[in-house]
Amino acid sequence: MSRFHLGGAALLAAALSAAPAGAQSLLSSAGLGYLLDPIDARSRGMGYVALGLPEPSLSLVNVADAAGLPAAGLTITLQTDVLQGKPAGGSDGLDFNTTRFPAIEAAFPAGPRAVVTVGYGAVLDQNWSAVREDSVMISGKNRFAQDRFLSRGAVSRFRAGLAYHVRPRLDVGVGVDVYTGAVNDSVSRVFPNEIGVLFPSATGTQYEWQGLGFTAGARYRAPAFTVSAAVTAAGDLTAAPKDSVGTERSYALPLTVDGGASAQISQATRLAASVRWSGWSAAGENFVTADQARDVMQAGGGIEYSGLRFLNRPLPVRLGARWAQLPFRYGTGEFADERALTAGLGVVIGGGQATLNLSGERGMRGGDAAGIDESFWRVAFSLSLLGR
Numbered sequence: 001m002s003r004f005h006l007g008g009a010a011l012l013a014a015a016l017s018a019a020p021a022g023a024q025s026l027l028s029s030a031g032l033g034y035l036l037d038p039i040d041a042r043s044r045g046m047g048y049v050a051l052g053l054p055e056p057s058l059s060l061v062n063v064a065d066a067a068g069l070p071a072a073g074l075t076i077t078l079q080t081d082v083l084q085g086k087p088a089g090g091s092d093g094l095d096f097n098t099t100r101f102p103a104i105e106a107a108f109p110a111g112p113r114a115v116v117t118v119g120y121g122a123v124l125d126q127n128w129s130a131v132r133e134d135s136v137m138i139s140g141k142n143r144f145a146q147d148r149f150l151s152r153g154a155v156s157r158f159r160a161g162l163a164y165h166v167r168p169r170l171d172v173g174v175g176v177d178v179y180t181g182a183v184n185d186s187v188s189r190v191f192p193n194e195i196g197v198l199f200p201s202a203t204g205t206q207y208e209w210q211g212l213g214f215t216a217g218a219r220y221r222a223p224a225f226t227v228s229a230a231v232t233a234a235g236d237l238t239a240a241p242k243d244s245v246g247t248e249r250s251y252a253l254p255l256t257v258d259g260g261a262s263a264q265i266s267q268a269t270r271l272a273a274s275v276r277w278s279g280w281s282a283a284g285e286n287f288v289t290a291d292q293a294r295d296v297m298q299a300g301g302g303i304e305y306s307g308l309r310f311l312n313r314p315l316p317v318r319l320g321a322r323w324a325q326l327p328f329r330y331g332t333g334e335f336a337d338e339r340a341l342t343a344g345l346g347v348v349i350g351g352g353q354a355t356l357n358l359s360g361e362r363g364m365r366g367g368d369a370a371g372i373d374e375s376f377w378r379v380a381f382s383l384s385l386l387g388r
Contacts (some may be wrong), residue, residue: 001098001168001340002099004292006064011083012021013224014266016219017036018347022148022222023341024296024376025083025085025125025126025128025365026085026086026118026330026372026374027326027328027330027336027365027372027374028125028126028127028128028151028368029065029128029130029330030326030328030330030331031171031283031284031287031292031293031327031334032123032124032224032237032251032283032294032328032331033124033125033126033154033328034125034126034127034157034326035080035123035124036102036121036122036123036124036125036327037102038060038061038102038103038119038120038121038122038123039059039060039061039077039102039103039153039158039343039360040057040058040075040077040103040357040380040382040384041077041358041380041381041382042318042344042346042357042359042382043153043358044342044359044361044378045318045319045342045345045357045358045359045360046272046300046301046302046303046304046318046320046342046344047272047273047274047301047302047322047342047345048274048298048300048320048324048342049260049262049273049274049300049301049302049320050062050260051065051217051219051228051229051230051258051260051274052060052219052226052227052228052229052260052261052262052272052273052274053065053226053260053270054221054262054264055227056068056069056115056209057075057104057384058073058074058075058105058107058117058119058157058384059215059237060105060106060119060121061230061241061258062111062173062217062218062219062228062229062230062258062260063079063117063159063161063162063173063174063215063216063217063230064128064163064164064165064171064173064217064218064219064228065171065173065217065219065228066107066117066161066173067113067114067115067117067163067164067165067171067172067173067219068171069087069107069109069115069167069320069386070386071109071386071387072106072107072108072109072386072387073106073107073233073384073385073386073387074105074106074107074385075104075105075249075382075383075384075385075386076103076104076379076382077101077102077103077104077380078099078100078101078380078381078382079099079100079101079102079156079378079379079380080097080098080378080379081097081375081376081377081378082095082097082100082376082377082378083095083096083097083098083375083376084124084139084375084376085350085366085372085373085374085375086372086373086374089202093227094170095146095330098125098127100122100125101120101122102121102380103115103119103120103121103122103123103299104116104119104120104121105119106119106161107163107280108164112165113163113164113165113166114162114163114164114165115162116161116162117160117161117162117163117175118159118160118161119161120156120159121156121157121159122154122155122262123154123155123156123179123181124155124181124252125152125154125334126151126153126154126155126181126183127151127152127153127196128129128149128150128151128152129147129148129149129150130148130149131146131149131286132146132147132149133145133146133147133149134146134147136158138198139388141344142161142183142196143191143193144180144191144192144193144316145187145189145190145191145218146189146190146191147187147189148187148188148189148191149185149186149187149189150184150185150188150204151183151184151185151186152183152184153182153184153207153209154183154208154286155180155237156179156180156225157170157177157178157179157180157213157245157321158177158178158180158222159175159176159177159178159188159199159215160175160176161173161175161176161215162174162314165227166250168220169216169220169221169222170218170219170220170221170277171219171221172216172217172218172219173216173217173218173302174208174213174214174215174216174348175214175215175216176186176212176213177212177215177232178212178213178214179209179210179211179212179213179234180208180209180210180211181208181209181236182206182207182208182209182378183206183207183209183239183315184206184207185203185204185205185206185207185234186202186203186204186205186207187202187203187204188200188201188203188229188259189201190311191262195301197365205240205242205243206241206242206243207240207241208239208240208242208266209237209238209239210237210238210240210325211234211235211237211253211273212235213232213233213234213235213236213237213253214233214234214286215230215231215232215233215298216230216231217230218230219260221325224263224264225261225262225263225264226261226262227260227261228258228259228260228261229257229258230257230258230259231255231256231258231259232255232256232258233255233256234253234254234308234343235252235253235284235378236250236251236252236253237251237253238248238250239250239251239285242324244334247266249286250283250286251286251312252283252285253283254278254279254280254282254283254291254295254327255279256276256277256278257276257277257278257280258274258275258276259274259275260272260273260274260275261273261274264281267307268305268306268307269302269303269304269305269306269307270303270304270306271301271302272301272302272303272304273300273301274300274301275297275299275301276297276298277295277296277297278296278298278327280293280294280295280296280327280384281295283327291326291329292327292329293327293329294325294327294329294335296324296325296327297324297325298322298323298325299322299323299324299325300318300320300322301321301322302317302318302319302320302321302342303318303319303320303372304316304317304377305317305318308345308387312346313347313348313349314346314348315346315347316345316346318342318343318344318359319341319342319343320341321339321340321341321342322339322340322342323337323338323339324337324339325337325338325340326365330366330370330371330372331369331371331372332337333369333371333372334369334370335370336365336367336372337365337366337370338363338364339363339364339365340358340361340362340363340364340378341361341362341363342359342360342361343359343360343361344356344357344359344360345357346358352384352385352386353385353387354383354384354386355382355383355384356381356382356383357381357382357383357384358379359378359379360377360378360379360380361376361377361378361379362375362376362377363375363376363377363378
């Protein structure tokens with residue numbers, strides 16, 4: 001069964017008060033999945049401000065941020081979510097958790113002005129499952145049945161980039177993105193009360209995701225403030241079946257525009273904010289109805305205070321908030337938004353050769369109008385190493 005049809009079946013299951021058996025989020029079954037942010041814990045703690053900060057850093061949002069790194073570097077981020085959710089109006093809630101690596105990136109200076117970067121970032125989560133209870137007439141008898149819908153997979157992005165220090169205050173960067181991933185979709189029908197009489201049936205297939213994109217960015221650093229912008233464009237994201245059961249389908253990847261800025265308002269205090277627009281409505285042309293996808297905005301901001309010390313080491317503390325529109329409709333409800341408060345701190349180790357950042361979030365998504373109601377706690381750790 002193709003993901004195109006299976007996604008519709010899952011939404012039907014939810015609409016019929018099915019009991020979702022488990023998922024990364026109920027929204028993972030909507031459209032192409034739940035949209036992920038490939039950013040580090042420092043950015044998360046400041047309200048998801050992923051660009052517009054003055055220090056050279058590794059970023060899968062703005063490739064220009066790597067300009068100025070003095071040595072080879074590596075950043076790894078680990079994210080854990082604990083979610084509570086239910087379809088709006090449902091009586092039974094769900095508790096589930098996830099752990100993933102949303103961003104891994106490395107950098108290699110290539111001369112006094114250029115830095116080469118390679119990285120991996122999570123894009124779409126497509127892990128979900130649902131159960132629908134039904135009854136069918138077989139041999140003149142009404143038989144109780146369960147339809148089980150299962151999807152396991154994700155879409156990720158591999159990026160190769162080049163950041164270049166053009167002028168004392170201006171950095172630019174370009175990159176190539178390769179989208180890849182796989183998803184296994186299946187539907188099975190079992191008869192719990194007819195074991196040994198009626199045997200279960202199942203159908204499914206595996207898809208491989210492929211796509212290609214490009215990105216460009218710039219950063220301007222003044223003594224008291226920094227501004228950045230980045231643009232990411234791509235062609236189609238194609239799902240190719242590995243057998244003859246499914247049908248190949250393509251979905252337009254969005255044009256995404258990011259902007260961010262930060263200002264040093266005191267020696268130890270920095271304010272930062274960012275905004276994003278993504279044109280996901282183009283992907284809806286290959287859904288059952290085009291109104292299953294929309295263009296979305298995301299905005300966030302925060303503060304970083306670096307006046308504290310621990311064991312004679314800097315201990316920056318961060319607070320922030322963010323709001324994001326989600327691109328895919330869940331069932332027949334309204335589109336869902338996501339809101340969260342964020343916090344974080346960092347520790348510099350080994351004279352700057354290593355930095356450990358920690359962030360925490362408390363968020364909500366959806367509501368009665370959206371047909372889904374979820375709350376979550378999210379914790380992220382990032383370890384950055386610099387080979388001085």
